[in-house]
Amino acid sequence: MRALIQRVSQARVEVSGATLGETGPGVLVLICAMQGDTQAQADKLAAKIAKLRIFKDDAGRMNRSLLDTEGGALVVSQFTLAADTRSGNRPGFSTAAPPDEGERLYEYFAAQLQAQGVPVATGRFGADMQVSLVNDGPVTIWMDTEA
Numbered sequence: 818m819r820a821l822i823q824r825v826s827q828a829r830v831e832v833s834g835a836t837l838g839e840t841g842p843g844v845l846v847l848i849c850a851m852q853g854d855t856q857a858q859a860d861k862l863a864a865k866i867a868k869l870r871i872f873k874d875d876a877g878r879m880n881r882s883l884l885d886t887e888g889g890a891l892v893v894s895q896f897t898l899a900a901d902t903r904s905g906n907r908p909g910f911s912t913a914a915p916p917d918e919g920e921r922l923y924e925y926f927a928a929q930l931q932a933q934g935v936p937v938a939t940g941r942f943g944a945d946m947q948v949s950l951v952n953d954g955p956v957t958i959w960m961d962t963e964a
Contacts, residue, residue: 818854818862818922819898821847824871824956828891830940831947838938843888844871845950846930849898850914850922851963858962859926866890867933871956879956883935892927893940893948894919916943 822844829839846866850859867883874880883890899913913919920942931937940946 818858818926818962819849819851820862820866820960821895821898822866822869822871822958822960823847823950824953825891826951826953828948828950830891830893830938831949832941832944837940837946838891838893840889840891840936840938842886842953843883843935844890845948846890846892847895847898848892848923848926849894849896850919850926851899851912852914854914854918854922854962856922856925859922860929862960862962863926863929863933865960867930867935869958871958884933889936889938890930891938891940891950892923892930893946894923894942 825845826842828845830837870882871879872881872886896910896913899910900908901912902908923942927937927939
């Protein structure tokens with residue numbers, strides 16, 4: 818699975834002008850299931866993100882996790898994280914999981930992150946979503962379970 822994690826002071830996802838999910842201080846997780854990904858990978862990624870020390874401690878060092886800060890997560894599916902741009906000018910997405918498997922793993926990942934104790938809000942898989950955020954820091958982290 819691939820994830821782009823952004824530390825945020827706030828984030829929101831909308832579809833057709835209606836807010837589906839939002840979070841205050843915490844993270845925006847853009848997530849993509851790749852072909853061959855498993856629930857075990859989603860479990861590992863959820864646990865890692867919940868414990869990722871990217872929030873400032875009292876000394877101003879990134880030394881606290883979502884669990885430490887009681888921050889929330891907005892989890893949004895984004896199959897374009899599978900983009901292959903090695904040839905031509907149009908990205909290819911053939912390495913992304915098929916839509917039914919991608920949706921299943923997206924929902925499973927969000928549930929596993931919530932099971933770690935993180936309040937989770939989500940977007941809608943496959944929808945044309947508008948995502949707004951205030952990136953705090955900025956802090957942006959790329960994670961790939963295959964890397």
